[in-house]
Amino acid sequence: MRSACYAFRIPKSNNLKKMDNETLITDASDIRINEQDQVQAILGRPPRWILRWGITFVFLAVMVLILIGWLVKFPDIIPARVVLTTEVPPVHIFAQTEGKLATLLVKDKQKIIANELLGVIENTASYDDVEQLEHFLNKIKNKKSRDLAKVDYPTGLILGELQNSFSVFTQNLNDFSFFQNKSENRKKIRALKKQMSYLGRMNSSLKKQEKTLQGAIDLANSNWQRMVALEQNKSVSKREVEDAKSNVLRSKRELEKLQTERLNNKLRIKELELNIIDLKENRSDGKNRKSISLKENIETLLSDIEQWKQKYLILAPMDGQVSFPAVLNKNQFVKKGEEIMTIVPKGGMGELVGNAWLPAANSGKVEEGMEVNIRLDGFPYQEFGVVKATVKSKSILPQGGQYLLVLQMPDELITTYGKPISFQQEMQGTANIITEDRRVLERIFDRFLSLMKNR
Template structure:
């Protein structure tokens, strides 16, 4: 064998030689490493992320008081930061109507509504109590209609014509009643006279048969009886006429009272309608020219702070910050896909469009309520913000009317091992079902 071949043999033996201890330890280390990887993958867990959109709104926000007309600020009744109550007038805008006269008009409306409501029209004051010198601007026409209807109703109630007619008919009725009593008494007397005349005629008839009295005398007795009976018939007719007259008087009284009540109701309705129309126009004037707070709170001035400043329709004049602290409410929407993983209590990370999360951080919360039925392939859920509007970077965001952004719903944690075996299990189950078929 040549030297070259000998060297080749030595080299092959050197390279192909595998000590048995290296093989044993290599296999052992590999399996240990594999077991370690499997064990670690069983302990490493992380959640799936379900994307969603979120909208955050402010509950009990400040009340913005907006001008509805163009004009000047005539009076300001408040100061910056002053505590105010619901319904309080903060300012008055310039108007042809005078505020003091409008307050008097409010009093008139209240008095009339109470008077009509309590049906106390009999004690309403004279029309002079409605003043003629009020400066009411655009409300003046309605006020004139009210005065006219009020005067008509007052004159109707205090003219005395109805009372005079009623008194006259009642006096006639009383006279007829007295006359009826007298006629009834006369009738009873006449019946007594008829009974006596009948007795006298019977006695004379016996005497006539015995020829004690003459025929002319018995005829005279009979004539007396007929006269009394004729008088009784006339008396009965007269009594019927009196009763008929009484019935007519009662009917006339009812007609007069009915007409009076109808006319009174019509005039009252006209006054009530004019009162309502005037009140409605007064409320419109207040909405246009009075700056009134709808809530309790503290007033905050914006662009305007003194009288005689010009304002335009639609501009913000004041803001009223409510006494009760404002709260925020977050509501998100997520697709049907992967929605089965979502449960109440899961963490939600919110990235706002207005505030980049790289600079400001994220808002953190948890799901509190999930809708049972999707709307347009989207489920809705309420989110409770754990620290309110304080971000994960510790920055407090200002409370605004509305914030929008994207949300990440963190579902339950799942290990790496399960994530590896789940697809294999799905493939195995699929093949098994296919084989069984």
């Protein structure tokens, strides 16, 4: 930028000699100094008491501000959305599938009992047939295996999507009954036992023969010893001695043969016993496998029936009163996830409870026992006031970035303006949580510390 040059004429000072010609100033810095001098000359020098008391006033003002910052306290207000309900809240019933409401057995505000059938959504199965099958399965599921083979399952049932599971069950039941009642293994076991009995009798006979033969051997051995003595006296020939000895050896061979045969019979009896054990084990294993499979089929079919009931039946979850959120008629089409009705609990719903969802931001400041001002959406707080509550509990872990707060509500909804509010289930509003009071000075210092440490 170009520097602009200005020309000023400086009046002559009284302390200087008068000069005929005025001095011309062209330097910019000299011009500024000259301007300050001219302003000072116009205003004059301020009195010293103004400077002295001005500093004192500024100091006192700063001290007053610090004192106010120390004395004045106010809390942080943390908002959270809140829904008012009760300890035993009403239960909303939603359609689990889409279709026509084939059966509607209740009316609005009708009293009901737990597990009462309220309606049926149209499907390909007959409710009465499904109920009959469920009753039959619950009756036989705890029966012993030998009794399962004797049961007669119901026929001619209209089961719709449950038909495949029922067919598998009936097939396994028929197989089990056939296996339980067939006599093939029993015949084999009886035949083996007969063989064992026959071999046992043979061994008894062989044992008797062995005893008789042992006596004959003893006689033959005595005769042989006598022949040997007579041979020494030359009373008998050597051939006669050899014949006596041969007779002894032959009898011993026959005895050994009988003993071997009896031993073989014992081994055969052991083999037959093992065969019988195998047949019994195979029968028992097959019976157990088929019994377990049949039990599993029963449980699977009961599980499928339960899923069918949850999908198509509208059952009362508890005693209470029916409330229709909208007009509901028989043969009306309902969509999956659509609210069909609400069950209001019977015999009182307990104390009022506020469920608030607190965002994670600033959630660390919220503690149990803190006061809460609830602004109900349906009752503008400028006109009706707010409802007082306190924080009863806070969830340990967040869900979806929010903590669940349970608020302790008063027995009656009376606002700070003294206006009573009629409670309705699931009233919504904003809960302003009042945290601990903090001084203004602390808040200012916190900001400075944050700037210093987090830069």
